[in-house]
Amino acid sequence: MKAAVLNAFGDPLAIQTLPDPVLGTGEIIVDVVAAGVAGYTAGVLSGGRNYMLELPIAPGPGGIGRVRARGPDATKLTVGDWVFVDSTIRSRDDAVNPDTILLGWTARSPAALPLHRFYHHGAFAEQVLVPTENVTSIGDIDAAEAGRWTALGRLLVPYGGLLAGDLKAGETLVVSGATGGFGGAGVAVALAMGAGRVVATGRNQATLDDLVLRYGGRVRPAPMTGDAEADRRRIVEAADGPIDMVLDFLPREANAAQVQAALTAVRPGGRVILMGGVRADLALNYNWLMHQNVTLRGQWMYGRDAVPRMVRMVRAGLVDLAGFELSEFALDDANAAVAYAAANAGPRQLTVLRP
Numbered sequence: 001m002k003a004a005v006l007n008a009f010g011d012p013l014a015i016q017t018l019p020d021p022v023l024g025t026g027e028i029i030v031d032v033v034a035a036g037v038a039g040y041t042a043g044v045l046s047g048g049r050n051y052m053l054e055l056p057i058a059p060g061p062g063g064i065g066r067v068r069a070r071g072p073d074a075t076k077l078t079v080g081d082w083v084f085v086d087s088t089i090r091s092r093d094d095a096v097n098p099d100t101i102l103l104g105w106t107a108r109s110p111a112a113l114p115l116h117r118f119y120h121h122g123a124f125a126e127q128v129l130v131p132t133e134n135v136t137s138i139g140d141i142d143a144a145e146a147g148r149w150t151a152l153g154r155l156l157v158p159y160g161g162l163l164a165g166d167l168k169a170g171e172t173l174v175v176s177g178a179t180g181g182f183g184g185a186g187v188a189v190a191l192a193m194g195a196g197r198v199v200a201t202g203r204n205q206a207t208l209d210d211l212v213l214r215y216g217g218r219v220r221p222a223p224m225t226g227d228a229e230a231d232r233r234r235i236v237e238a239a240d241g242p243i244d245m246v247l248d249f250l251p252r253e254a255n256a257a258q259v260q261a262a263l264t265a266v267r268p269g270g271r272v273i274l275m276g277g278v279r280a281d282l283a284l285n286y287n288w289l290m291h292q293n294v295t296l297r298g299q300w301m302y303g304r305d306a307v308p309r310m311v312r313m314v315r316a317g318l319v320d321l322a323g324f325e326l327s328e329f330a331l332d333d334a335n336a337a338v339a340y341a342a343a344n345a346g347p348r349q350l351t352v353l354r355p
Helices: 041-046 110-118 143-149 151-164 181-192 205-215 228-239 256-263 286-291 306-315 331-343
Strands: 002-005 014-017 027-036 063-070 082-085 088-090 100-102 127-131 135-137 172-176 197-202 219-223 245-248 271-274 295-298 325-330 349-354
Touching: 002 331, 014 331, 027 082, 027 143, 027 151, 041 331, 063 127, 063 143, 100 110, 135 306, 143 151, 143 325, 143 349, 151 181, 151 245, 151 271, 151 306, 172 181, 172 228, 172 256, 181 197, 181 205, 181 245, 197 205, 197 228, 205 219, 219 228, 228 256, 245 256, 256 271, 325 331, 331 349
Parallel strands: 172 197, 172 245, 197 219, 245 271, 271 295, 325 349
Antiparallel strands: 002 014, 027 063, 027 127, 027 349, 063 082, 082 135, 088 100
């Protein structure tokens, strides 16, 4: 198969021929039709993000394709079915505390390296091998629309956080970092789940205005300044009522004070879900947290059952994939795609490789 391969951190992707995947028991081979290119891909490939990757590797965490071959444990999928390839691969020998990798992207710990070595190459390739449970049927689609369906990978991450926080219809949610890719997707998913109001925070006023224009009056913008107390007041004013939940997608560059601005705005009994990239330590007020009955939870990715549920939301029209702006590149132009994704990393932009 042809693939875009990273041979050394900091090198451009090289278009090479790799051995075709070999099917075993409990696995699926998918012909990759479309693979999303995240805005931070350049940071992964340069080594700047310090992801646990063994090289050489064809990167690419998941995508859209068609079943090429299936193992004997697949009872519903058939060759040719359109599917979503979920990048979150979990070890099968510990249901409570599985080791985890993101396919073609990172191992979460040294204990997960055997998974990373076996399910090694990602979706920047013509074919990909994954566990059976990582393949979900999306129903028939036009091949020309495959790129738009890669948005599932963007939507599922905040969906996992909203499910973890048990967002209920009519509630008020704050999305911290709504001007980024995952944060913007979180606004769309929260509205689809019935949120009564979504306070969208961020520093890019134009992007906040675009979110309001696209989704209407249920979205209230709260531009951030970096002054924690002033930003907290802006969030409270935009909510115009009790804040039930905070979904945090602040980037690595954010500091603890920016997290605190939204966290301390939540009502008594509210929930705070941390899913962003912040690396700073949080100084939590034990007394406040306890007396306010606030639930603070970290959430990484999403559960397996979230994938078919999100597919049904798209099929029902609750989430409109046409709202994403699509830019597609051939596999031979993988490096151009990485550069384009970095320069166009807004909440509605999708950069896609078409192997």
